[in-house]
Amino acid sequence: MLNAHQQQILRLLIASQGMSRTLIAEQMKLSKAAITTQVKEMLNAGLLEESIPESNGQGRPSVLLKMRADSAYFLGASLLGERVVLVLIDMHGHTLAATEMALHLAPAQLVAAIAAAIPALIAQKSISLDQVIGLGVTLSGFIDEHQAVCVQSALLGWKNVPLAEMLKQQTGLDVSLENDAKALAVSEKMFGVAKKARNFTLISHGDGIGSAHFFQGQLHRGAHGGAGEIAHCTIEPGGRPCRCGKRGCLDTLASLTAIRESTRDKALESESIGELEALAVKGNSAAIAILHQAGHALGLSIANIIQMNDPELIVIAHQPDAFDGLLKTVVMQAIDSNVLPAMMGKTPIANIAINEQSWARAAASVAAYRFIIHLPD
Ligand SMILES: [Zn+2]
Incomplete structure (x- = not known):
C-alpha cells in the first residue's frame, strides 16, 4: 500500500514525461533525501523506472523517474457501439489486447458476458487478474456521482442500473462507470494531448456531440452529473425539433446524424462526411451550405466555452476523415469570430481521430484515473 507521499509522487509522474528526484522534492516541498527514500521503495516494488536523458553538453543530466508500463493494468469496456469492445491497457495507456462481444441490453446478461471474456483477454498477455487494478465502463447516458449507477441511458434503455456493483x-x-465524453477527456488527460493541461475542454463530435471539462486538474462532473451536455445547448432558438424535446439544440445542427439528415433532405449523393466534403470542393452549393451550418454551430458553441471558461486547450475528438475540410475551416473561423478580440487565437485547438477502440481505451483510462488521481489525499 502506498503512503500519501508516494501517492503524490505517482500523481506528479503521470502528469509529466518523467521527473528528477530534485524536481519532485521541489514540487512537494520536501527534502531530496526524503524523496529518495520514498522513491527507493517504489523502485523496489516495480512501480517506477529510471531513465537517463541524453546529455545536452551542459554537465551530467539528472536521472528521470517514470511510471513503469507494466506497473499496473486496467480493463475498459465500451457500450457505445453495436458490439461491446473490451480492452486491456498498461500504465502508459498502450492497448495490449482487445476483444468484442454482442451487446446484451439485459444488464445481467451483459455483465456475465464481460466477466466471461476477461480471463482469455488478459491471458493473451500472460497477465493475471491480481495485476489488473480496475475495470472502467463507458456508456452514453447519465452516471451517478459515485460512478456506480447508470441513472439513465436512452441508448441502452436503462434506468438506475447498478452496473458497477x-x-x-x-x-x-x-469498477467505475463514466459517460462517453468524460471518459475520453480522462483518457486525453492521462495519456494523450491534454496530459499537461490543468484546464481544458474536450468536445466529441460523432453521431451525437458531447463535451467534458477539466478544471484545476479535476474532471468537472457538475451538481447532477450533467456538466458538459453541450449537445442540448440551444444554438438556434425555435429551430429543428431535437430528440430531447427542445428545439434548435447543437445536436440538431452539427452532429453527424444532423448532417446526414440534411444531406438526405437535399437529396445529395453522399454517404459520409468525406463524400460531402468532396462535393463541397466541386462547388456543390447545398453541400457547402450543410457544412457551413454545422461548422458554424459547432464553432459558436466552442467560442462560448472559451469565453466562459478560458481553458488552456480545446480538444476536438472526431471520427476518422470527418474533420479535415470545409467543416474544420468553418469551425475555426466561427471560434475566432465569436470570442472577444482580446481572446482570439489564444486557445490552442487540438484535434484527434477516434474509433470504436478509442472508447474502450477511454473506459480503461477511467479506471487508471481513479487509481492515480482519486487516491485519497
Ligand atoms: Zn436537444
Missing part, C-alpha cells in the same frame, strides 16, 4: 460481484474488480 453487478460487475464487481462477477469479476472481483474495482
